[in-house]
Amino acid sequence: MKKNTIALELDKVSFSYGCHPVLKNISLTVKCGESVGITGPNGSGKSTLLKLVAGLLKPDAGNIRIFGRDSKNFKERGRIGYVAQKVSIINSGFPSTVEEIVLSGRIAGRGLFRALNREDRMIVSEALAVLGMEKYRREAIGSLSGGQQQKVFIARALASRPDLLLLDEPTAGMDPESQAKFYSLLKELIQKNAITLLLVSHDLEAISSVVDRQVCLDKHICSCCYNFDENGAFEYETCRKRIWTA
């Protein structure tokens, strides 16, 4: 996919849950291969924004274009990998193993009737490594903790090799060591595969190593975008003050 082409364009998007307005006039353009962090206070609409891009919700007003197509007509949903903030916990009787769940990400992108090959297994191993979950590959998913299950679903999304990856607070249930390793390996993976990333997080500092810039949802309006300098430090401070003192 060509760099500098547009992966995602939100044009004056508004959304309400019933009579509760959440997003108003949001405009945002993301280039192919770009990584954008979405930050903002609780309830500012970050998850809602990802759900709109994932096609799980429809905007009340405005347009969303994905890879040049109006989202209403965008049928290639396999090109989008989305992992919600909290996946539903799978109960202990569920028969699939971690490896099977992650492999199912390969089917989503390539179709049910294509046999899985060595490359698929290699991609699955790589995705499990990003999440530090290789040693659980033969375990039943239902026997894992909630945080571990979340990691498996992130690995599944990575294994699908999406063109656009939407991650909603992916490290919320991770210990600090897994978190640092995850962001560093995620960065490698998205750069290697030219994946466009939208990453929701409260931890501006942690994600500054992965994202090219951060977008702040502030009082329901996408109010500021900052590019990072080499260390990310100055822009991070500015951004944080703008969000939490507003």
Ligand SMILES: Nc1ncnc2c1ncn2[C@@H]1O[C@H](COP(=O)(O)OP(=O)(O)OP(=O)(O)O)[C@@H](O)[C@H]1O
């Ligand atoms: N299904 C729903 N029905 C009604 N209101 C909802 C629903 N989902 C979210 N909301 C409301 O929409 C607003 C935005 O929620 P959203 O989850 O998008 O915010 P957020 O920025 O992701 O929050 P957080 O940082 O706490 O995860 C909140 O006021 C929330 O209560």
